[in-house]
Amino acid sequence: MLTATLLGCGGTQPLPGRALSSLAVTVGGHSVLIDCGEGTQVAARRFGVSVYKMAAVLLTHYHGDHIFGLPGLWQTMAAQGRTEPLLMAGPPGLEQLVRALLCVAGPLPFAIQLAEDAAKAGPLPVLGGTVQAFPLRHRTPCCGYAFTLPRAGRFNPARARALGIPVALWRTLQQGRPAGGFQPRQVLGPPRRGLKVVYATDTRPCGALEQAARDADLLCMDSTYPTDEFLAKAREYGHATCPEVGRLAAGAGVRRLWLTHYSAAVTDPAPGLAAAQAFFPAAEAGFDGKQLQLKFDEE
């Protein structure tokens, strides 16, 4: 099972009652955090996401509303006794950013492992799944993230018995790990549909995003502007309008869509939601603390 928690849904400035856009993906109590604006650690605590058990922090880009919560997050991890390394990924510039922030927040009792220029690297293993970065279209180098939790093929007990595999080893093989000299592929059917969560902000609609979001269980996307009246602004600042978001979600065939990263001028998400629903009826308006538990399909 996987839990997606939208820690905040705001863009540019944190507001009372609206933290900056950030998503936590949690599997087995451990999380991956995507973006960390000012106030993210408080939002995590408010919505039950453990700061201590964050396995990785993924940054889309280095505008302030996506990164200013980092030094406080690190220091809280340190105060809670973390010694395990923290994986951090982001577009080019990550090492420079981390070094500058460590000038004011360091030294820390844990190492930071950098995956710079993440969109050009392969998938990063984390939480028993993988994260793949992909390029977005913003005013500055920016990437989205697709987290995939794979699902092994169906276990074949008859085959396991025929091979003489002791029952005590079945569970391990079922989880895709070798046991007692046996390989999972000997007793598992073809891999089944896993789970995929995609986070993409700040961005214009683009092909790389539509491709990464294909068939996703959940897409959270930059919905800075409610309607196409703001299209010129969206183009100028590298954001999307809600109708564009609805169209992209429909084109990518996602199962669920959450709007996030609203402009500070958007006090009511309803008009933007309606505009997105015209193209993708299942669209939902993101809000701070919005949470979803995703399970593997019944088969």
Added chain:
Amino acid sequence: MLTATLLGCGGTQPLPGRALSSLAVTVGGHSVLIDCGEGTQVAARRFGVSVYKMAAVLLTHYHGDHIFGLPGLWQTMAAQGRTEPLLMAGPPGLEQLVRALLCVAGPLPFAIQLAEDAAKAGPLPVLGGTVQAFPLRHRTPCCGYAFTLPRAGRFNPARARALGIPVALWRTLQQGRPAGGFQPRQVLGPPRRGLKVVYATDTRPCGALEQAARDADLLCMDSTYPTDEFLAKAREYGHATCPEVGRLAAGAGVRRLWLTHYSAAVTDPAPGLAAAQAFFPAAEAGFDGKQLQLKFDEE
């Protein structure tokens, strides 16, 4: 009139419902902000303190819980169109800190004027009054701040008439500014008692603080630990216990005392408040948004 607004009362980590310790002193709509931990800009907005109209940001020291809100505050000022220079003061290390934070938050459309090693400098003029920094006793160089709003002497209309000063000039002279070749001292009595607000955290009780707080209208002081059971910890980490705070306030003869900068382990301020009141009965427990309007004494 002067308004003191406690924007947050927490130490170390921001919590849901408890922002990090920060005080805004407001005169005529413009403010001086003392300390700026993560979340201070949101607290300011929540409690009606204009970020745009902040004349100065004073830092007590450079631990994360007092400074990590700065880059976000600056960018919000920039987004709101600020071009006026921002005065910043702090203990030695200010320029280095500002430079490091500008690496991630800059460039800004306004200049930052630095008053480094503020406790060794004279009073800084701001909001029609002055701010004087003074040294505190913490684990790192740290200073408290005393903001004083002076009050001119009583205006003597008989004397003004005798000198032939046109009535149109009276108000300016009354406010302490020369007008039409006349000097305020020609028509004003001796200066009267003004207003003084003193903010001191993080610190052990110390002589410089007791002296700076003498006769203050309001003292906000580090009350990290509730009772003297925590005295060893208070000494180790450079903080104060509530009984120590009560004793210092009584010794300095302050008019009002607010406890602030509670340890994250303090969920109920009542025991600490009772411990402070044993020495200073008028002590009050600080809370996020606690506000006081101070007026000149009736005479």
